[in-house]
Amino acid sequence: MTDPKTLSPPSLETHVAARDETFLDTNELVINMGPQHPATHGVLRVILRLDGEKVLGLECVIGYLHRGVEKIAENRTYAMFNPYVDRMDYVAAVSNGLGYCEAVEKLLNVEAPPRAQYIRVILTELNRIASHQLWLGTHALDIGAITPLFYTFRDREEILKIFEKYCGARLTTHAFRIGGLQYEAYDGFEQDVKNFVKFVKPKIDEYEELLTTNRIWLERTKGVGVISGRDCIALGVTGPVLRASGVKWDIRKAQPYANYKNFDFEIPTGLNGDTYDRYLVRMVEMRQALRIIEQAVEGIPEGPIMAKVPKVIKPPVGEIYHSIEAPKGELGYFIVSDGSTQPYRVRVRPPSFVNLQALDLMCRGQLVADVIAVIGTLDIVLGEVDR
Amino acid sequence: MNPLVANPPVATPFFFYLLSGIMIIGGILVITRKNAVHSAIALITALLAQAGLYLMLYAPFVAGVQIILYAGGIMVLFLFVIMLISIERTMKERQFNKQWLVGIAAAAALGGLFISVYAKGKSLFPEGHPLYPEAQNTQAIGALLFDSRTGMYMFAFEIASLLLLVAIIGAVVMAKKRI
């Protein structure tokens, strides 16, 4: 048996071999969870090794949703690839687009005009709220609370309505263009956003009323799936998971992009790195996102929405890595340009994929029911994991 | 309800033969099935039928205890254990041991003896007709067990509780993987 604290889990084969030596121990059970299991949030397959109900270790099997997004990029022009990134983390499509557009802009050495920046921030933060709402609903459902799902979906609908009014799409928005925006904000956009902020603030309180001090919720989440900040950093885990473990790392503050440095907001951190802390961190993040939106919507400047970008985008030879703080963590794009109209290579650093690595570490010694809670709290989207 | 008027039993022979038939068949199934789960289900059926017989014997409390303890408790334990151990291998093997013929012979001898004994002592059991107030059965048993004046089994009851405690500890110690 390996030390449960070591980061690299033993593979199942070695474990089975170890089991044969200690044949008296008959209680070990290997269980396959997914890819059709309702609580794996898509087509994640998890192979669990159980001792009774205790998890001895697990192995994630991924790839059921692989579409070769990175390869596709090599055969599309820069502008043509833009809609594809929406399909990775489909619940946070706006963030994906922002990351890609900014990366290419950096490569081209242009900068989006201020008005475009402001609208980008508003939409991205709205999308962060939407993503967190979806996470909250499904996570609570995994733990057995049905009602929050409907509450969050009701309120997420308002965000999607704004998206729809802005660009016509609800989920895979394709909202941004390289160099700025395609669409000017529609009439009443600001009023809609303001109304939404006013509408959703009490709703977030409502979610918290249902869960934050609920005894069963506390019992199910406190001390479950604990991961230390050290381990997080060692595994490259980012986003709310990292912050809940007490590491104050947010790319919006650490390496400000867009115009986030103009806004005043806080980075929430947790103390224990357990599921409950991650829940609280995300709840605070929703509120902070509202704060950013409020500031941004007050300060939208007039002006163009598109920078001067050539019709045919041919970035100079070079490579760029640019990352943003997506709702799930650090979303990075590494783009290599050979000077042609198509990227030579695009590599995406998806937060879900990296965060998923921590699952084994977080689940060891927990019960099966906690695996569900931990998968929920990691907030993974399989489209992004498999790409 | 007037405690002195008991209901006349209805269709006693029918129910007796029905229930005893279920019991005998259940018993035979218990000792012949390959699959232990089937045996257990047969045994549960037999035990429930026996609870019915207790009711016929105007022993409702014993019947209740039979259901709640035997069928609801002990047999669940049995099923639980059968599920914990894998029985596939056992099912493929020989079901009876080598001396099964001797065993059946011994049992047959015992059976013959029983027959002769009951045949001999048949006249010893003329059926009395106690019109016994069923409603007071539970209270009467309670009095025998606990009453300060008539409770002659109180000590035995305490011993039984101790026995159960010892059994609990014993079972835990036995079944625990690492002590």
Place this chain on the structure above:
Amino acid sequence: MLFLDHIYLIPLLPAFGAAMMFFFGRRVQKATVSAVCVGVVVLAFIMACGAVLQYTTWADANHHQPYQKILYTWLGTETGHFNFLTKDGSQAVFQADAGFLLDPLSSIWLLFVTGVGMLIHIYSIGYMGHEGGYYRFFGYLNLFMFAMLTLVLANNYVLMFVGWEGVGLCSYLLIGFYFHRKSASDAANKAFIVNRIGDAGFILGMFFIAWYFGSLRYTNVIAAARSGHFQIGDPIITAATLLLFVGACGKSAQLPLYVWLPDAMEGPTPVSALIHAATMVTAGVYMVARSNALFLLAPTSMKTVAIVGALTAIFAASIGLVQNDIKRVLAYSTVSQLGYMFLALGVGAFAAGVFHVFTHSFFKALLFLGAGAVIHSMSGEQDMRNMGDLAHRIPITYRTMLVATLAIAGIPPFAGFFSKDEILWQAWTREGTAYHILWFIGYATALMTAFYMFRLIYLTFFGKPRMSHEVEHHIHECPHSMAVPLLILAVCSLSAGWLSWPPSLGGSARFEKFLDPVFAPEAQVLQEEGKAAQLAAGEREAEHTSPSEYLLMFLSVAAAGVGWFMARRSYENADKGFTEPIQAISPPVYNTLLNKYYVDEAYDYAFTGRRKIGDVRLGVMGLGEASSWFDANVVDGAVNAAGWITRLTATISKWWDTWIIDGVGVNGPAILARMLSYPARLFEWGLVQWYALVMTAGLVGFVFYYVYH
């Protein structure tokens, strides 16, 4: 008589604190640790004050008897199982009480042990606040308090020995407190081993006393000694006292067993202050003073004590002249001052010696605590060469240390002046050239003391700053919990001497009068020796007023002044790379002194096992190996021989047992039974169902019989 009746609580309170730390210390907050450990010592101090106060009233009504409180018989019984024959052939009961004795002598120790201990506990809160093992430290300190108080309050030698060993253990634990440092654990081992030599002497001395007097209770022993049955210069008493003095040498760091004390500075500074300056090292003085009646019967021992004391004083003081480590200077100063005390005891000035213990405990504790504060502010730097110009940066520390220095140098009216002057005067007034030489040695030591103490002050607090910039940046005054004890001790250092204001200066020597019930009979004995009628209590005052006394006083103050002046001239403007005056005059002498006369090397050369570390050859003379060889071959050989004989007998016995007893007597019937039971064994199938089958068959048979019989 509340406090007096419950005097046993005084040692037990710290023991309680230590036990709490032992069991729960790891789990509780630092604040709790401080509250419990310091609290019990404060309580002990309060109880000690109460007990001494009550004792003074009690003693007035009881002919100044010592107060004894015997709880129970701790060792030995009344029944005679532990009886032994004394030298004169009578039966004696070996018995040791868990008993407590309070008389003026133990009162003084009790007061300053608890008082200084309390202050140092408070000081430690600040000093150790950021260290690991906080609870461990305080647990050890409390344990030490318990042991020391047991030592002081014991009413017999055996219980005293318990405390004696207890303080040794605590000293070991606390020197090795930073056990991760090799040097600390080595120093702890050294202290422990050297103390063992002294302890051996103590134990043997105790055996002699028990054998000779038939009891180990002080009251019995002293009464017997003063009864006049014994000759002055009785060889056995001489041997016993010499052996006891060996013990005292070990504990109080006298020549030649002083080597552990300088190394003991590896421990935390409060420990150095409490154990290795103020309290534990005076245990030897206490023991000799406690046994004064015996020592007076052995003039040879008295002379030995005086000579050893004087030699130690000047020897250590000379080493202290050139040491650079601030704590090491103080350590040698301690050794030197202890030498003074033994000098006083040796010349029969018991009260003066005790008085010096009393005053010394204050100013030496103050010096150590001040040194600790300096080290604290210097971020752990101990080398005086890297200090300088601290006077205005840490003014409280500077001023309090200056007070202590003035006291130890013997400048009136500070405490040291009175006690030291008394000792020198007493040495001078004993008749005989030898005593004048001793006086001279003491006088020279006083000069050296002043020099090295002011050297310390000037190097530390004046001159150019010689520390690195980071350290300079961090210099800060100590926290309140450290400053308050410093101030209190400074007041004591100033005023403690006034308790025994000499009659020659218009005082009344109250301190000595207080001690009279313990030491008074000394005069009588000395008279019998026919030498010192002037020491009789009545004449003492007359002697004091003689002009020679004023001269001596002036001389010693002058010596202090000269030492001060020399130190000032040499070190006032010390900068980086300053020259030591002694080095300038005579480099060989300087090197000898810097290397402490090569005593450690000599010990290594003589005693340790033969081996080579680097280029240094250790244990050339191989005394250690020789004794090891002796132990391994002769002593163990004898033991082994006894073992071999036992084994041989056992082999024979075993053969007999195996073949005759077991073979014929036991196994024979068993084999028989086995043979006979063979047919029955065939029915043991080991299969449950066969047994059930047999049971069924039995049932059939039974029923058949029952029915058809």
Place this chain on the structure above:
Amino acid sequence: MNSSLLQSIVDYVQSYLSSNQTPGVAGNWFWATVYVLLVFAGVSVGVICMNWLERKILAHMQVRLGPMRVGPHGLLQPIADALKLLLKEDIIPAEADALVFWIAPFIVDLAAFTVFIVVPFGPAHAVTDMNIGILFMLGVSSLSVLGIVTAGWASNSHYPLIGALRSSAQMVSYEVAMGLAVVSAIMMTSLSAEGGTLSMIGIVQRQQEQQVWFVFKFFPLGLVAFAIFAIAMIAETNRAPFDLPEAESELTAGFHTEYSGFRWSLFFLAEYAAMMAVSSIAVTLWLGGWLRPFPNALHGATWDLIFSFFPGLTFLFLGGLCFFNASRMPKHPFFKIQTMGLAAFGAVLGLIGLVLFVPGIRERVQDIFWFTAKVAAFMYLYIWYRGTFPRYRFDQLMKVGWKVLLPTGLALLILTAVVAMRTEVWAEVVVPMWLGFADLLRRIF
């Protein structure tokens, strides 16, 4: 039909109605059979209503509408569901133990329905009155574990097996706490002049006699026992927040993962029937069974009359509700049939309500009404819990059962026993204390 025959039937019914004995006790086979059928039908209808109500209530709690398509406001949805389930293919997995797989749902149903034999809907409205009634109920309801365990085992699959093990462990554990709470209630019955009883009807009669519902007896004690039972019964029926055996997110559907169609609907039926059964126990033991509210404070013929109008009024109210909703239906011709159906349903309910005002029926029915109303309150609680609570984890659930409820139950049992032996102490010490407390509260507010 011949009028004399009709007359004789009416006579027979009337003679029975005036007998005031349960058919089982009276040894009346005909009426016993009728009652069995009635109870079976009633429970089944109840399950159907529950199905609809749960979906609607839960939906409204969760800001959605629930079933709206099949019939007006989805009223016919349960029937459609039932039809769908009956018509679905009955799949038995190839590796399953077919016989046991087949038997298991019947065991569960048997256990769930058999207990209703002794449920007292009224002083004479029960199939029979056993003198071990409560023991019988607990025993038989515990038999459903057997069905669940065998179902899980027979599926020959991991999730059902784990679900079954969990379920059996959970049910066996909570039965203990449940039993302790029940015993404390039974102790309270022994304070009556007639002595203690285990009979369900007897227990309600004792409450009537002592003029207090046992939930308020010995004030905190009865309440605590009731609370223990109320928690344990949720666990016993595997409902949220103790619905681990069927925890969807963890074990797919627990022990009945491999079941489908008719067999699955049997489990469904059994679950709801069991919920009603344990609610009936709680109502009988602590909430006064069929007794109407405030029989002591609001006694007398007038109040009896007023309370006897309640059943009819309730039905009238429901009918009115239907009419109101029918009036709010969209006026589009497409909804015409639905509107008419809803109105007709309202009319039927109203008619029933009117019938319930007939004095003879009114008096015989109000016991059943009050009992059902109390059980219905419990049913609502079940739904409410499901909408509110997350799910416990298995070890936490066991912890609650063994480390919280069991010790509390034991302590409660001892306390109740002591108090029952020394009622005078209670009356002299604790009751004045409570009264003083109440007085204090009154003064403060």
Place this chain on the structure above:
Amino acid sequence: MDAMLHISTLHYLVLGAALFLLGVIGVLTRRNVVIVLMSIELILNAVNLNLVALSRYWQGMPARLGGGAQALHGQVFAIFVITDAAAEAAVGLGILIAFFRNKETVNVDEVNLLKW
């Protein structure tokens, strides 16, 4: 025929004897320990049946012979036997699990170490 239709105590005793024999056969011949334990339960139940039946019979006896309404000793005994059976099942199954863990089998004739 009348004897068949008139159910007397003897009927119960015969039924008990039959069950007892079935149990004995199970204990003596089956290899599976679980089924052996179940057979033991059968035996205990047979005894219980006899006890309750005889208790019933004893109630019909005159009071001077110790009979009468309160003569429920048989039923009390039956309850004790059930208690005993519960204890026996718990310990037996505990042993069984330990046994299975060590031997990977539940066949009783493979446990034969306890001999000689």
